[in-house]
Amino acid sequence: MSLRYKRILLKLSGEALNGGDKSQIINPDILESYAKEVAEVVRAGAEVAIVIGGGNIFRGAASKSGIDRSQGDYMGMLATVINGMAIQSALETEGIKTRLLSAIKMEQVAEPFIRRRAIRHLEKGRVVIFGAGTGNPYFSTDSGGALRAIEIGAEILLKGTSVDGVYTDDPRKNPEAVKYETIGFDEVIAKGLKVMDMTAFTLCKENKLPIIVFDMNENGNLLKVVKGEAIGTKVS
Ligand code: UDP
Numbered sequence: 001m002s003l004r005y006k007r008i009l010l011k012l013s014g015e016a017l018n019g020g021d022k023s024q025i026i027n028p029d030i031l032e033s034y035a036k037e038v039a040e041v042v043r044a045g046a047e048v049a050i051v052i053g054g055g056n057i058f059r060g061a062a063s064k065s066g067i068d069r070s071q072g073d074y075m076g077m078l079a080t081v082i083n084g085m086a087i088q089s090a091l092e093t094e095g096i097k098t099r100l101l102s103a104i105k106m107e108q109v110a111e112p113f114i115r116r117r118a119i120r121h122l123e124k125g126r127v128v129i130f131g132a133g134t135g136n137p138y139f140s141t142d143s144g145g146a147l148r149a150i151e152i153g154a155e156i157l158l159k160g161t162s163v164d165g166v167y168t169d170d171p172r173k174n175p176e177a178v179k180y181e182t183i184g185f186d187e188v189i190a191k192g193l194k195v196m197d198m199t200a201f202t203l204c205k206e207n208k209l210p211i212i213v214f215d216m217n218e219n220g221n222l223l224k225v226v227k228g229e230a231i232g233t234k235v236s
Helices: 028-043 068-094 115-125 141-150 185-190 199-207 223-226
Strands: 006-010 048-051 098-101 127-133 157-159 211-217 234-235
Touching: 006 028, 006 141, 028 048, 028 068, 028 223, 048 068, 048 115, 048 141, 068 098, 068 127, 115 127, 115 141, 115 199, 127 141, 141 157, 141 199, 157 223, 185 199, 211 223
Parallel strands: 006 048, 006 157, 048 127, 098 127, 157 211
Antiparallel strands: 211 234
């Protein structure tokens, strides 16, 4: 099968895992559907790395708990490992080989992040899940995704969300909002559009790593994106 992108980094939000239902952390149907989508692209021959957020469990910056920011950020990073373990398990249920690599050492549950090892896993057809973001407070998992994508030489950062691309305005609030098929990094900044946080976005721009924002909840979309079909919005 001809693929447009051979090595990808898929950034998934942690928050999406509960399907908007705050009474649960992980919705098993969503987890299974993500795993099935990823399994499909692995079987098609793509090398897949995943960074998953932790927003369904804990967000350092946004927490109103009175917890110190750095402390809260570390809690957020640990949350991403929990989600990483969940997606690892779901992928294994689909028969996909995986490795979870953590930026914070916790050897009983994850390998430590070693760049060359991550690349080797990908070459062997294993899905590599990067846990604990960048390993540093004051960053986001979008930044972790951008950083790891660059480090492993991914051709594209795929941001799987619940919206199908980048719009002129928030499509949930403004029915007149129009979707961009493609847009330049500079135009995103000039128009003040939101694709990722600025740290993550700048990392992509400076290292010429294109981003595709697409709807991860639409079955088959991930494979279409990897094949090069015009799904979502490509920022380059
Ligand atoms: N975080 C961090 N450094 C990182 C990545 C994540 O401190 O490199 C913390 C931060 O507190 C963040 C939380 O982990 O709020 C969860 O990640 P994020 O908010 O990016 O998750 P998402 O929005 O994708 O669910």
